[in-house]
Amino acid sequence: MDNSTKSYSNLKATLAMAKASFRSILRSPSAVVFSLAFPLIFILVFGFIGGGGIKIDVGVDKASDLTNPIFMALKNVSVIHLIEDQSEEEMNSNLSKGRLDAIINIQKNAAMPPFTVNVQYTKASLSNGNILKSVLNNILYKVNTRSGNAPPPVAELKETTVEGRTYKTIDFILPGQLGFSLLSSGVFGTAFVFLSLRLTLVIKRFFATPVKRYSIVLGEAIARIAFALLGALFIILIGHFAFGFTLIHGFVTVINMLILSAIGLIVFMGFGFTVSGIAKNESTIPPIANIITLPQFLLSGTFFSISAFPSWLQPISRALPLTYLNDGMRKIAFEGAGLMDIKHQLLILFIWGIGIYALAVKVFKWE
Template sequence: MANNYSQLRAMLAITKGSFKAILRNPSAVAFSFGFPLIFILVFGFIDGGAPTVSIALTNRQDTSAVVIRGLLKNPMIRLSDVTDTVAIRDNLIKGRIAAIVSVDSTKSPAGFTQYIIRTRTSSASADKYPILKAALAQVLEYAVDKNMPEQYRPIIITELPQLAGREYSMIDFILPGMLGFSLLSAAVFGVAFLFFSLRQQLVLKRYYATPIGKRYIVLGEGLSRVIFQLITAVVIIGIGKVVFHFTLVHGWLTFMEMLVLSLFGLIVFMGFGFIISSTAKSESTIPPFANLFTLPQFLLGGTFFSVEAFPKWLQKICEILPLKQLNDAMRNVAFEGAHLTDCWKQLGILTLWGIATYAVAVKVFKWE
């Protein structure tokens, strides 16, 4: 009988069983297959990595002009959707757009059509304007003979006086994103692991056996997490301000409004932690389930780079993500001088996410 034993068949049986075990492990599948694909897809959508900026046209209705068509065909340039003159100027001062561009046509002394491009920037958009200049240079390269005297050129570019605006540094973009990253990670992973552990060790069940009400048990555990994360937010903002000169437009008022936003976002994100802690079958399944919610938001929520780098259809998807709304509200308050009352859109979307999330959490929450 020993002679009939096949070492090869035994090895293949072990291989088959081990392979099935890997496929049945959500963590192994997610980290080995799913997440690399997500990274590839996301970074593949960033227009080949080319930098892009938004501009506003004063005469956008005249997009048939050859100069405007050439400019808008350039992948580095995006046309802002804002049409109100006051709002356009406000966006330029706040650095949301690279420049206001006007294109006028006239007759040259020689009798041919001549296009005059006027650009106006602000000190807040100084880092974006070089990209626009590069795009304009490409338009000129195809349309203008370099040896032609300027007065006879079909295209003339004029830079108007720069508007005053706050100097926008990288820390003003990065810090709100990193704060949102910290809040989302701590709320989802922290709450999921905490309540799963309390349930697995029957601590929640023992709590439930005491006179204290259910809601106070959950609130007590959740409150400790909120306090800890708010302290973390204070440290992050404080270091950013003292060490890297992070912009807080209205000083302490802006600081307090950022903390209120942190609290609001943290409460919304904790709902996902409650859902995961109740649906996870084991501790090893928590990370992949949590990452399915958090990782797309880290990549698509404007955490590390602006979502303007994505195609228009993907930007629309980004707009519904709760982390994107929290990041936008943080940046608007910190750098642009907005107040909580000005962030009604972002707070509204976060509220809808909170209502939906806690409605599910109440349904699936388990005590044991």
């Protein structure tokens, strides 16, 4: 059959465009910096700072009984840092500022139960407070079992358990940096590429060929997803082997994180398409894109837990898509959750995806 009579293959065209786009991404300094360099720098910094695990600072009330088995057991827990040299006023001030994670007062009773454990937590350090609750639960269970005594009034701590794993700084930071990378790539990368293709009339030239419009979008999406997944894999492996980033189920956990990364990137690319449709020229992309990305970088648990925010700000944080991507990543990596275990996070991302792509279709311009 003559070559001129062969049917045109949009699949080949899509793959060819994906290959060309992937090469252009690799040659783009900004793509490499935002997708790999920045996240890797943060991971290295926080990894070296917190590579040995977190520390929970617990102030010991001056009136505490320091000879009881509960206090002795606490002293042997490596993540617990007991502070005994501060006055009551200093401890209360530091607790309110988040410099202490809790204040503990253990009293010996003349009657049953033999001990009463009073713990005061702070909203500025809820995550560390929850870890302390688990540690105390474990200690109380062992003390009660060993002594044969009835459970003391604080037995409600038994609702949580110690998993036997140290929750390291890298376990919180790395998923947040993956989200940072995916959001940057999805918004900035997509916006700049499609605006450039439109302004340079490249897309208009494509219309003179048999290439379908969906091939243009799909080719770019495939290239960006492939680059993002390679970057995510690199970051995960560096975090795991260099700093002990927790991967509960090993290879399966990595695969689940990469699948979630692809889903997140697809959603974030919708923001990029929207920005490219709104922007008039390349100089207007950064301010528009920053309006979308900066609040999410700061409020979505990228660098620290949203539980540290004021109560009025937390609902805003919980409305942002990056919050659910970061939360899903942490559940998969540290808690061993599967994709079916993070259905709530996936549902929110899916809702955001529908909404942002509906807007992108309205504002996106081909010419």
